[in-house]
Amino acid sequence: MTYSSSLAMNRSRFSGRNQNSVSFRTQVHALGPVTNTITLIVLACLLGLLYLTQVTKTNAYGFQINSLQQTQSQLQTQYNNLEVASARLQSLNRVETSAVAKNLVSVAPSATVQN
């Protein structure tokens, strides 16, 4: 053991005893268990709220989709009905009994098509 090292050891021993050396102990500010619990509960609630918001929003889209599908279905039905009405208006029976047809005069063909 060298002189300096023996001196250092002695100084260290004495410093503990005389309390005259500088202390470097770290000051830790930890949250208590109650605070932790409350924080976790709040976070869980927030997450739950977020989830519910998103689910509600998504389900609202479901209603919107359903409503749009109903509108589409109604429009398709209207289109089909119009198509049927159009076809009925062009039916040969209707054309034959129309006012225009009643005023037509029946004639025998006087000539045939010539090329």
Add this chain to the structure above:
Amino acid sequence: MLDKHAFIQSVQRVRIWYGALILVIGVFGVRLFYIQVIQHDHYEAAALSDQLKQYQIPATRGLIEVQNNSSLLPIVLNQELYTLFADPPLVKQPNQVAQKIASIIGGNPSQYAGLMSTKNTQYVVLAKKLSAQQSTAITNLQDPGVGTQGQDYRTYPQGSLASQVLGFVNDDGVGNYGIEQALNKQLSGTPGELKAITDTNGVPLAATKGNIQIAPKNGDNVVLTLNLSMQAQMEQILQKDYQSTKSQGLSAIIIDPNNGQVKAMANYPTYDPSNYQGVTNPALFQNGAVTNAIEPGSTMKIMTTAAALNQGVIQPNTTFFDPAHWVVDGFNITDIEQDGGPRQQSIASILNLSLNTGATWMLMQMGGGQIDAQARNTWYDYLTKHFRIGQPTGIQQGYEQVDPVTPPADNGAGIDLTYAEMSFGQAIQMTPIQVAAADSSVLNGGTYYQPSLVAETVSPSGKVTKTPPKVVERNVVSPKVSQDMIPLMEYVVQQHLASGFGYLNFPSNYMVGGKTGTAQIAQAGGGYSATNYNGTYVGFVGGDKIQYLIVVYNIDPNVPGYAGTYGGQPVFADLAHMLINDSYVTPKTQ
């Protein structure tokens, strides 16, 4: 000491309560395990039965359209109509509700009340095919236990037009008969599926995991080759001749022999497909032009002549001595009409006078001068392989009938006689469409096209798929034989015109040819009727080339002369005049 004893008792009490608590928790745990794990499927099913809705989304059936000048016109469409139903236990005052319903849709209130009082059921149908207005009016009544449900029904703006070609769709959405049956899969599409957790109103909750929504694939639209005007006029002509000839029924076809497209196809009597439930005779559902195979009679001589010409055993100008009868297998073969007895006859005369002895003679020429195995084998080969008799044509129709051709091997039952009869259209049965397809190949240069009613299909996305002409057989006869057959058949029409059938007078810039057929009617117990005949006719109309082939079957007409001449020929003439007068035929250029 006392404090210590009390402390010990206190600790024991706590332990007992603690033990009891553990026990209770344990019981709960076990119960929960039983419910959630062991009984999981049961409770899940119970919960989902309320929340999970599973529907099949019906696909919309495709439309059917026909040619209308240069455009298309739908003749079969879908219309949403409503079924009125009731849940009897929920209807508290059936009589009052019935009165209200009857005031909206008509009908008998007591009948409705009776249905709504039915015991042990939660669903009774009160009425079908209500309009949207009627459905809305009933919904507005807000009577508990009464509701309407929409369903697509086929609707027919042209009434009964082409009904037997179209067929109908039954209440289960399945096509029956005609095109509806033959193309049911293509027309009906594929239903979709919806499986979702829903709210109390049945609206799917979009956020639910595992929801399934598969959109239906709607059916294709089918565009027919039928020409609306030709079809309508053909039906009028058939109806008129049905009444004038007092026959058992008529069938007719107009086909383009150059591609196999059927332009008109009809039968009479017919039915209204929108009221198919009211049809008492199911035979009316059949498209006789495809399903009614009969012995065609002398129109068969077109094929016999073509086969003999193609074999090179006769020429168009060949003459032969007709003995006016042949004895085959001990039976006399004679002609219906004894035109002058034994004498020299020509090929044109065989067709014009419809000589059975002439047809038999042509068969003999195929055997080197007699009806033998060679003649039978040759004729059988032409019938089955060239003219494809005995096989379905493949036209897009339900219930196509096919009758086999008697094989040529000697069966010990007068096979030579059978084959002689087959040469003039007896002892062999074929449908009008088989005749149309075979004779088209005889006259178009020798190509057998599969007869078709479908011009194209259109998918829901608008993709058009054309149906190209399908060549089934080439070289049925040589092009020269085809060309030789045309004047032979024109000669028949000209000779009939000259003999007094003025309605066969056609403008000279069109070529019109034909052949009559009068066939004895086979009886169920064997043999033929001595008094009843079927009348048939095969003819063509064209200009520089044949553009339309017409086949007519008139079943047992009540006419003063030959059934073919008086029952089939007038129908052909009316159809041919219609084609010419309506400018469907391009006339000769020279």
